[in-house]
Amino acid sequence: MSFQRTQEKLKILADAAKYDVSCSSSGSKRANTNKGLGDATGMGICHSYTEDGRCVSLLKILLTNHCIFDCTYCVTRKSNDIKRAAFKVQEVVDLTINFYRRNYIEGLFLSSGIFKSADFTMERLVAVAKKLRLEENFNGYIHLKSIPGASDELMREAGLYADRLSVNIEIPTEAGLKKLAPDKKREDFIKPMVKVKNEIIQYKAEKKIIKSTPKFAPAGQSTQMIIGASGENDFQIMQTSNHFYKNYNLKRVYYSGYVPISYDNRLPQIGSAVPMLRENRLYQTDWLMRFYGFDVSEILNEQHQHLDLDIDPKLGWALRNLHEFPVDINTADKRMLARIPGLGMKSVYKILNARRFRKLNWEHLKKIGIALNRAQYFMVCESNLYEKRDLTAEKIKGLILQNSTSKYQKSLSNQLNLFG
Amino acid sequence: MKYKNLIYDGTFDGFLSAVFYVFEYKLETVNIQNEFVVQQGLFSEVERIITDDVKANRVWQGLKSKLSTQGKYQLYYAFLSEQIGVELLLLDYIQYAFSKSKNVDKDYAHPSVLKIAQIAKSVGREKHRMEAFVRFRLTSDNIYFANIEPDFNVLPLIEKHFKRRYADQKWLIYDKKRHYGLFYDLEKVEIIRMDFPENFDFTKTDDKFFAEQEFEFQKLWQDYFKATNIASRKNMKLHIRHVPKRYWKYLSEKQPN
Numbered sequence: 001m002s003f004q005r006t007q008e009k010l011k012i013l014a015d016a017a018k019y020d021v022s023c024s025s026s027g028s029k030r031a032n033t034n035k036g037l038g039d040a041t042g043m044g045i046c047h048s049y050t051e052d053g054r055c056v057s058l059l060k061i062l063l064t065n066h067c068i069f070d071c072t073y074c075v076t077r078k079s080n081d082i083k084r085a086a087f088k089v090q091e092v093v094d095l096t097i098n099f100y101r102r103n104y105i106e107g108l109f110l111s112s113g114i115f116k117s118a119d120f121t122m123e124r125l126v127a128v129a130k131k132l133r134l135e136e137n138f139n140g141y142i143h144l145k146s147i148p149g150a151s152d153e154l155m156r157e158a159g160l161y162a163d164r165l166s167v168n169i170e171i172p173t174e175a176g177l178k179k180l181a182p183d184k185k186r187e188d189f190i191k192p193m194v195k196v197k198n199e200i201i202q203y204k205a206e207k208k209i210i211k212s213t214p215k216f217a218p219a220g221q222s223t224q225m226i227i228g229a230s231g232e233n234d235f236q237i238m239q240t241s242n243h244f245y246k247n248y249n250l251k252r253v254y255y256s257g258y259v260p261i262s263y264d265n266r267l268p269q270i271g272s273a274v275p276m277l278r279e280n281r282l283y284q285t286d287w288l289m290r291f292y293g294f295d296v297s298e299i300l301n302e303q304h305q306h307l308d309l310d311i312d313p314k315l316g317w318a319l320r321n322l323h324e325f326p327v328d329i330n331t332a333d334k335r336m337l338a339r340i341p342g343l344g345m346k347s348v349y350k351i352l353n354a355r356r357f358r359k360l361n362w363e364h365l366k367k368i369g370i371a372l373n374r375a376q377y378f379m380v381c382e383s384n385l386y387e388k389r390d391l392t393a394e395k396i397k398g399l400i401l402q403n404s405t406s407k408y409q410k411s412l413s414n415q416l417n418l419f420g
Numbered sequence: 421m422k423y424k425n426l427i428y429d430g431t432f433d434g435f436l437s438a439v440f441y442v443f444e445y446k447l448e449t450v451n452i453q454n455e456f457v458v459q460q461g462l463f464s465e466v467e468r469i470i471t472d473d474v475k476a477n478r479v480w481q482g483l484k485s486k487l488s489t490q491g492k493y494q495l496y497y498a499f500l501s502e503q504i505g506v507e508l509l510l511l512d513y514i515q516y517a518f519s520k521s522k523n524v525d526k527d528y529a530h531p532s533v534l535k536i537a538q539i540a541k542s543v544g545r546e547k548h549r550m551e552a553f554v555r556f557r558l559t560s561d562n563i564y565f566a567n568i569e570p571d572f573n574v575l576p577l578i579e580k581h582f583k584r585r586y587a588d589q590k591w592l593i594y595d596k597k598r599h600y601g602l603f604y605d606l607e608k609v610e611i612i613r614m615d616f617p618e619n620f621d622f623t624k625t626d627d628k629f630f631a632e633q634e635f636e637f638q639k640l641w642q643d644y645f646k647a648t649n650i651a652s653r654k655n656m657k658l659h660i661r662h663v664p665k666r667y668w669k670y671l672s673e674k675q676p677n
Contacts, residue, residue: 003636003639003640006640007639007640007643010640010643010644010647011643011647012647014643014644014647014648015647015648017648018647018648018649018650019650031584032584032585032587035587035588036587036588037585037586037587037588037589038585039584039585041584042581045548045551045552046552046662047552047553048552048553048645048663048671048673049658049659049662049663050645050648050649050650050659051649051651051654051655051656051659052649052650052651052653052654052655052658052659053653053655053657053658053659053661053662054650054653055662056645056648059644060648095640098633098637099637099640099641099644101556101558101564101586101589102555102556102557102558102564102637102641102672103554103555103556103566104555104641104672104673137588257653259650259652259653260652274652274653276653350526350528353526353527353528354526354527354528354529356526357524357526357527357529357530358529360529364528364529367528367529367531367534368528368529368534
């Protein structure tokens with residue numbers, strides 16, 4: 001490995017890969033059984049964090065940033081005048097192994113620009129994973145990108161070596177895709193996703209009968225959507241997200257606030273702010289859907305197509321549904337506890353456990369670590385002190401905002417000024 | 421009622437032996453102190469506890485029947501925090517656990533149970549951080565070496581993780597604060613104490629000790645770390661929350677080039 005050449009390539013190809021937000025390294029069950037290198041059984045580990053506060057868990061690089069496509073939102077698009085580079089298969093293997101041995105990373109996240117054809121590209125990605133597994137005895141985490149349009153045969157092979165596969169649909173609606181990436185079709189994204197989904201189901205079924213059945217993408221599939229590039233509203237985005245969770249058994253949908261990288265007039269201009277607050281609200285909604293028992297239509301529907309920026313989506317829902325409150329902390333079921341604004345699932349479980357020993361009062365709740373600023377208006381406990389006034393939703397919202405400082409205060413006032 | 425000051429040898433078994441002693445003599449007002457951090461009380465009677473595996477084990481087995489596996493781990497984790505006075509909290513918890521017929525480890529409205537759960541959580545967080553922030557450097561005699569200075573004594577907790585993960589390389593993790601380390605020789609993990617050369621700088625990679633290629637990989641890692649950052653999303657507050665500054669000095673990516 002020539003150090004200087006590798007160094008230059010690494011700079012270019014890591015820079016080009018950074019817009020993919022996934023860094024998850026959990027959920028696999030690949031144990032180190034052969035006295036080889038690495039183990040991907042436990043929870044994921046973030047080995048470091050960049051200055052933007054994002055986790056660094058995997059060596060996230062492109063195999064190459066040469067690309068035959070010209071998607072406007074993408075930094076490696078054909079027409080963009082940037083330095084191009086390409087790794088050799090062995091270079092990626094060496095980097096991964098040496099970073100892993102030093103405990104820098106949990107594994108590799110390999111993506112690529114599309115050169116020549118989908119299959120030609122996918123073949124190279126698979127070759128890297130195969131070499132890591134078979135020649136290097138590597139049991140760490142491997143996340144491969146599914147190249148849109150790749151053949152079923154290659155996708156099957158990819159799943160045998162990778163822990164996770166992902167294909168980014170990027171633009172939430174087909175209309176948006178048509179506008180921003182005219183030479184790409186939705187079907188091309190879906191095809192590998194369907195293949196992998198079916199294989200996962202099949203391998204799981206076979207494993208029940210024959211224990212030695214190899215693992216197939218044990219950490220499942222994920223996808224990513226760009227937020228704020230093509231004008232979709234939150235309702236459309238979460239509908240798409242829900243559709244993919246339900247129909248393709250995805251483990252994760254990632255939302256990536258668009259970072260302006262182009263002067264194309266179909267897109268937000270360079271210098272405009274990354275919609276980080278909106279991204280955050282979408283993730284909160286995603287969590288409510290997956291872990292808090294909400295149906296997406298309770299939060300976003302024809303009447304409410306936009307998430308509030310100044311309050312979180314659960315509080316927003318609660319304020320529209322005051323008739324469901326107050327909830328009695330000492331008797332309510334899990335479902336209702338999870339719906340109290342300010343209560344996370346960890347707090348819910350703590351309450352469920354602690355109340356088996358005694359009735360809980362405010363003092364207990366505070367000590368346990370429940371954030372009462374929001375919760376107090378929506379609950380009662382073992383105490384005569386509770387909110388007895390019949391407050392309107394507006395009034396409650398005002399009181400809560402008065403007593404809290406959002407970490408987004410600055411961006412909030414900027415974004416609100418736009419409408420002011 | 422006399423006030424007894426029990427001094428144990430700093431080991432977990434030693435502490436459990438002290439707990440046994442408390443139950444054996446039905447003591448009511450006691451203090452339990454690690455012999456390395458003893459503060460003498462004025463009017464207290466001092467008792468040196470002899471670590472006894474059999475007695476320690478009886479307490480541990482007793483707890484096993486009272487608590488969940490998680491509850492038991494919490495006690496051990498909290499013990500490793502080495503916080504002043506944690507022994508008394510643990511004793512209070514253990515006495516409470518033995519006094520009840522049902523498992524109390526989730527009774528978060530009980531002060532000691534809650535406090536132990538909180539301390540155990542901090543220790544767990546530190547354990548996880550060490551699994552993340554250990555940075556091995558390849559020495560010239562082919563051992564992957566890392567030094568750490570964790571807030572709590574987490575080496576015993578991370579042994580399994582590193583043994584499973586790096587089964588095919590020799591490694592050594594050294595706790596500089598507590599002066600001991602774990603060394604894996606491709607077969608087993610051993611506890612070792614080491615003498616470092618005088619003015620050995622733990623933050624520097626000296627070519628007298630480290631392999632030649634070590635410098636290149638550190639450089640590549642630093643480059644990667646920089647290239648993967650998105651400048652327009654800069655958020656130092658969040659960054660520092662995830663990687664508190666006290667850990668920076670041994671992180672290769674945080675070293676000046």
